[in-house]
Amino acid sequence: xxxxxxxxxxxxxxxxxxxxxxxxxxxxxxxxxxxxxxxxxxxxxxxxxxxxxxxxxxxxxxxxxxxxxxxxxxxxxxxxxxxxxxxxxxxxxxxxxxxxxxxxxxxxxxxxxxxxxxxxxxxxxxxxxxxxxxxxxxxxxxxxxxxxxxxxxxxxxxxxxxxxxxxxxxxxxxxxxxxxxxxxxxxxxxxxxxxxxxxxxxxxxxxxxxxxxxxxxxxxxxxxxxxxxxxxxxxxxxxxxxxxxxxxxxxx
Amino acid sequence: xxxxxxxxxxxxxxxxxxxxxxxxxxxxxxxxxxxxxxxxxxxxxxxxxxxxxxxxxxxxxxxxxxxxxxxxxxxxxxxxxxxxxxxxxxxxxxxxxxxxxxxxxxxxxxxxxxxxxxxxxxxxxxxxxxxxxxxxxxxxxxxxxxxxxxxxxxxxxxxxxxxxxxxxxxxxxxxxxxxxxxxxxxxxxxxxxxxxxxxxxxxxxxxxxxxxxxxxxxxxx
Numbered sequence: 001x002x003x004x005x006x007x008x009x010x011x012x013x014x015x016x017x018x019x020x021x022x023x024x025x026x027x028x029x030x031x032x033x034x035x036x037x038x039x040x041x042x043x044x045x046x047x048x049x050x051x052x053x054x055x056x057x058x059x060x061x062x063x064x065x066x067x068x069x070x071x072x073x074x075x076x077x078x079x080x081x082x083x084x085x086x087x088x089x090x091x092x093x094x095x096x097x098x099x100x101x102x103x104x105x106x107x108x109x110x111x112x113x114x115x116x117x118x119x120x121x122x123x124x125x126x127x128x129x130x131x132x133x134x135x136x137x138x139x140x141x142x143x144x145x146x147x148x149x150x151x152x153x154x155x156x157x158x159x160x161x162x163x164x165x166x167x168x169x170x171x172x173x174x175x176x177x178x179x180x181x182x183x184x185x186x187x188x189x190x191x192x193x194x195x196x197x198x199x200x201x202x203x204x205x206x207x208x209x210x211x212x213x214x215x216x217x218x219x220x221x222x223x224x225x226x227x228x229x230x231x232x233x234x235x236x237x238x239x240x241x242x243x244x245x246x247x248x249x250x251x252x
Numbered sequence: 253x254x255x256x257x258x259x260x261x262x263x264x265x266x267x268x269x270x271x272x273x274x275x276x277x278x279x280x281x282x283x284x285x286x287x288x289x290x291x292x293x294x295x296x297x298x299x300x301x302x303x304x305x306x307x308x309x310x311x312x313x314x315x316x317x318x319x320x321x322x323x324x325x326x327x328x329x330x331x332x333x334x335x336x337x338x339x340x341x342x343x344x345x346x347x348x349x350x351x352x353x354x355x356x357x358x359x360x361x362x363x364x365x366x367x368x369x370x371x372x373x374x375x376x377x378x379x380x381x382x383x384x385x386x387x388x389x390x391x392x393x394x395x396x397x398x399x400x401x402x403x404x405x406x407x408x409x410x411x412x413x414x415x416x417x418x419x420x421x422x423x424x425x426x427x428x429x430x431x432x433x434x435x436x437x438x439x440x441x442x443x444x445x446x447x448x449x450x451x452x453x454x455x456x457x458x459x460x461x462x463x464x465x466x467x468x469x470x471x472x473x
Contacts, residue, residue, distance in 0.1 A: 099375060
């Protein structure tokens, strides 16, 4: 899967330019410039506190950048005048703690946004939701309350909830970090399936094996910047930057 | 004394029934309208607009830091003067005062309820493209409401007892009936005991129901 990506011909989807983010006096992102192309599967790795999650959350403006530009489909969504809600409909996000809506059934979790935001009719949304549940093996949970689901099932639900909006990119913020070990596999399998089907994915992860196997490109972040990047093969097997080497020696 | 109680009950039975009706009505009006105001004030307090925040905070603090009896007096005398065209009855003025009071307490209940909903819920909803208000009404408030249901019922119990202060203005609630019966029979303790029993029975029952409700909500999760 890794080497099939045709980098030169893929159109760019997200372009980040000199992105800065401060929390008070803390400089979390200190100037990131990066381009994500359509169909790419990119993972973000790095020590905790390096700004990976903040960077990811800036991409759909869950965090407001202090400075810089984020071009999505050619529009600068970091600009104040932009209606970010419209762009977020095209950027799915999956969180570490699932954030399933506990007061709705499984299928309502999925259909809520497409129906409410008038992306599809109610019938269409339900048909699509059922197909998605089938795809991730949750058809029998259709009418259950989320409290009945295991962590792995909740995360699979969270993924299809985002997919129901037919996004152009999926952002994953440590999607397996809160899972019991035996459930990590089932969630990664779903993400792999997305990657195989050419969904653009940006994944913050600690699963190095997964990053190596699934991603086209790995970005190593430390202290608010991207220190090094490359194909999984280059980055994991022949890291150049001393900080990358140091980090990999600890986690691999 | 027992004989006196029996006599009061047989002669003034309807007074107690009417009094109870009025007391419950006042509590119901105060809490239900208080809920609406409370929800609005809580949203104002948590909004990003400074001026709304300040208005909401000033309102809640004024109500919470002054006695209810004073507020009742204030509305009783001020409202008719301010809005003479409406020729408000004493009863209406007292209702307004009670709503004004309970709205502030309910807003605090709602505020804690809204804040008790995990931030991740907002983030998940916003990341799907829902606007701030869609998120509030479809995702946050339903969960907040559920979290605060027991506290809301407690507020109802509290307000039920506090309406007794309204008897100062002879609005026909249970304590007003006490004054009426006292005036007619020169008996103080006997009607007081009867009224005390009525208050106790209704608030005790409601408290028990709330416990049941809390347990049910806990098992539903």
